[in-house]
Amino acid sequence: MLDRAATEIPAKDEATRRVRFRGAGFVPASSRFGGWIALALVIAVWQAAGSAGIVNPLFLPAPSAIARAIYELAISGALWQHLSASLLRIGVGWLLGTAAGVAVGFAIGLSRLARSVGITFISALFPIPKIALLPLLILWLGIGEEPKIATIALGVFFSTAISVYSGVDAVPRNLIRMAQSFNVPFATIVRKVIWPGALPSILAGFRITASVALLLVVSAEMIGAQYGIGAFVLQAGNLMQTDQLLAGVVILSVFGLAVGKVINLLETKLLHWR
């Protein structure tokens, strides 16, 4: 028979001290509504300062003025005209850059020859600010949409290629050896082991390239475009229409948030196993 130790709880009148809890904090958690409440507070303070005349509306228009500017842009049709031009450039440029980046990234990840050549070129060309190539691209491709799309595609390509081959490199080798031990063919290993294994890194790369595309479209439109959010923001700044300028900035921010949400959804759907 097993002995069982008696539970020796001290009597009520006996002097005891509770052990102090020391394990609080250092947990990477956030409250559900904390961010939204903080944002609402900042906007409220900003609006109050504007309404009270504390801040000159020329330098910082109140949120209500920005909202009004967005509304007027929307009903005049100008918002869609600028937004559609930007979306087209981002969409085409991002897709082209992503397709090329995924192909090159996989080639680098899977082939020794492609790795030797590819990493050399990527290391040399990646640090170049792609917007600096826009004048050259205009010279090559003309003054239409092509140089702007090419600038975005170039910016997206390098980050995508790097995230893809890093993802391929990070696929646990034991899984590949396991597949080889069952004589699984190369193409099936790529499709069933390497692709899903690299997907977290690829999707993280998409998050970065979406920001890169947004940055480059605005820069390219500021340099040479009649329509587009970048062109609109620049024009508003030149005319000192700061409410319009900030309306453009808010639209960019909303676009960035929307892309982030789409990538979150993709991660939830494709990486549910994590």
Add this chain to the structure above:
Amino acid sequence: MDLIANHISHRFGDLAVLDDISFTVSAGEVVAIVGPSGCGKSTLLSILGGLLQPTSGAPELRGAPPADSLNPLTFVFQDFALLPWATVEENVEFPLLHTQLSPAERRALVDDALRRTGLSDFRKTYPKQLSGGMRQRVGISRALAVRPAILLMDEPLSALDSQTRELLMEDFVRLLADGGMGAVYVTHNLEEAARLADRIVVLSRRPGRIREVVTVPMTRAARGETAAREKLLALQNQIWSLIRNEAIDAEREVQHA
């Protein structure tokens, strides 16, 4: 089908890991490989299974594998090597996808393998939802699905707690008894080796050479009996006395590395 280690030696750069290893695993035989840490046990298994090219010598097969075998030499890995994005049944089906089997035939093999390892109720579960022991059962199930002639097991229980090890050891004994499979079982655990193997290949410290091949003088079925335990313990002590000093040296070497 016999598996033959034919004068296998291997080096990693300047480091000699294995030196002239030769032995034969006959059809249906279970051979354990034991030795001090770093003696090249897992390297030898990788070479035997064709995952690593030896510096000299070669692994060879003699005789035809069973007609229904889809992968005669099949690994069971120490770290399970399960696809984390695939369910239990998808993991077990994975090595069958590239075969000529119809979906119905694949399904039948998967069902049988899951049934033999007690995983039928967990087919839609993902590996991260399973305990270590259950994950290794998935690894064993995947290996059984391809009807191996020889299982190559690389310390399959070393990542598990002692109770789970005991349960899986019982499973191994049962599977090896009714399957007619042979096995090469790499382990540092002498008790596992004595309980499962027909012969135990004892390797020396690096570079690993065969110090001795010990035959376990009783059937696997008899080893569960009380009378057999003393004999097995004596056998373990005999092997331990062979490798003890080298194990101490190997441990110090690792600590100084």
